[in-house]
Amino acid sequence: MPLEEAFKLIPLSQTFLRDEVMKRIKERKWLAVQNHECKAVLEKKIIVQEKLEDPGSFTLPCSLGPSVFRNCLCDFGASVSLMPLSVAKRLGFDNYKPSNLSLVLADRPIRRPYGLLENLSIRIGHVEVPTYFIVLEMDAEPMDPLILGRPFLASAGAMIDVRKGKVDLHLGSDLVLKFNIDGATKKPTINGQLFSIEEVDQLPDEPFKDPDKEIAKLGLSEAVEDKVREISEVMENERRSSVQT
Template sequence: MAFIEECSAIIQNKLQPTLKDPRSFSIPCAIDGSKFFKALCDLGASVSLILLFATRKLGLKDIQPTTITLQLTDRTIQHLIGIIEDVLVKLGHLYIPVDFLVLEIEEDVDILVIFGRPFLVTSGIIIDVKEGKITFKVGEEVVEFNIFNAIKHLASSISCFRMDVDDEDKGMLISPPISDQAPSFGLNLPPL
């Protein structure tokens, strides 16, 4: 009987269309006045993480040492630098305190902040995968992000906040904007 129903659905074209992949859920946020355009919301993470590189750029110095180790998705074990408690994260007009574990890995990663389940519960997150919307609700205050628009925006605009080229080691340094104003675009290259 099920086979006949499946064939009938195919013949009558009643199948639900396949929708586009929303990718990972990343949102814009601000920490201490610096904007992060891609902070990952990870329901699989039991903790919130921030890279040591980002804490130095933000000037966050109250890192308490810890002996916690973390197993990453690629099965590697990472020793954490420490923990920073009650960091205020701005989502739209909401301010939410977060406890971050500080991880030291390569600086050239795309995601500097990962929000784990404790933050997502505290912020009252509602994820609508089909509509591509993430809603944060704290008390009566609500902030909503459209993931599909964010993906289009990130793909269509490339930002360069600052790039320094050092002749000795060919290293790069990218700095986030300090103010709430739109970032300035500048590229300083040494003369040829």
């Protein structure tokens, strides 16, 4: 091989060796960085969050027609918004659409809604949010009668910060209404009872019958009460006898 050709091969050999050495160095640096990051993750201290109390349900001030409601309950657990029949009558509504929803109270009795009010506009500040309400007949009107369910809260762009007790309504690209919640209600109630809202199949057209009233009509309520009282007395006598022995 001519010497000139041999000299041409020397730089190629040096470049190959240099590239191999640099490749090995980069691999070692990468391994060192990875080991350092893994070690840092393993050595991180566990952060313990502060335990907070139940902030309760959140409320919003709003108006419907001429009536102002200072505390409307925001309930993400409700698939509909709820209005007492007394409020609906006070607002002048008399045409209700049939509804296939049922309201289930905490002790599981089913309350049949009076009807459905569609295409109502709830005003918050200077903004109107369209929604619908399930109307329910109640023995006594709650202090905070309107319950705003998920459809309304979604339409209003509601974002609730549970930690800070704030509700933000994103009503447009540049319109955000902010509310601070003080002394929120612990749980939404109807006549003092917790409730949930569940969808059921279409209910029959016959009027809903209250089991307690039906029993009273049959004259069985007093007999049942006497039987319960008799059993209670027997249990109390047995308890006293066991204590004395």
